[in-house]
Amino acid sequence: MTAGALYISRTDFSRIEAAARINLPRESCGLLLGGSSDIGWRVTGVEESRNIAPDDRNDRFEVDPALLLKIQKAARAGGAHMIGVYHSHPNGGAEPSRTDVETSWQTGMIWVITAIDAKNTATRAYLREAEGFAPVPLQIMEME
Numbered sequence: 543m544t545a546g547a548l549y550i551s552r553t554d555f556s557r558i559e560a561a562a563r564i565n566l567p568r569e570s571c572g573l574l575l576g577g578s579s580d581i582g583w584r585v586t587g588v589e590e591s592r593n594i595a596p597d598d599r600n601d602r603f604e605v606d607p608a609l610l611l612k613i614q615k616a617a618r619a620g621g622a623h624m625i626g627v628y629h630s631h632p633n634g635g636a637e638p639s640r641t642d643v644e645t646s647w648q649t650g651m652i653w654v655i656t657a658i659d660a661k662n663t664a665t666r667a668y669l670r671e672a673e674g675f676a677p678v679p680l681q682i683m684e685m686e
């Protein structure tokens with residue numbers, strides 16, 4: 543499962559980076575929907591979440607459990623499955639923070655992280671493995 547890339551449309555990728563900017567100075571967050579195959583993972587949709595971390599914490603994100611429940615129910619009914627999460631690091635780096643390492647436990651999940659400041663954005667993908675986060679190449683598809 544460690545081989546492969548994360549395939550995402552330009553539209554969904556732009557939504558992730560736009561959410562990071564709109565939510566400044568707080569972290570943005572949301573879910574990645576899609577599936578996996580022998581060439582990697584394919585994002586078929588993104589679902590933005592409210593960040594329910596405490597208001598005074600601009601260095602934390604917490605996905606709304608109501609959204610998680612909604613996606614799980616939809617997946618059981620034949621909808622798209624959650625393959626991972628995305629969130630932003632305002633004024634930080636596009637790699638998992640210590641908090642990300644400490645608070646994530648579900649292996650096999652894709653993590654997309656956008657580093658954002660006043661001028662720049664950088665987005666990278668990782669796979670949460672038992673030992674930690676492994677980088678995954680991000681393939682942006684210009685055609686849907």
Ligand SMILES: [Zn+2]
Nearest residue numbers: 629631639642
């Ligand atoms: Zn983080």
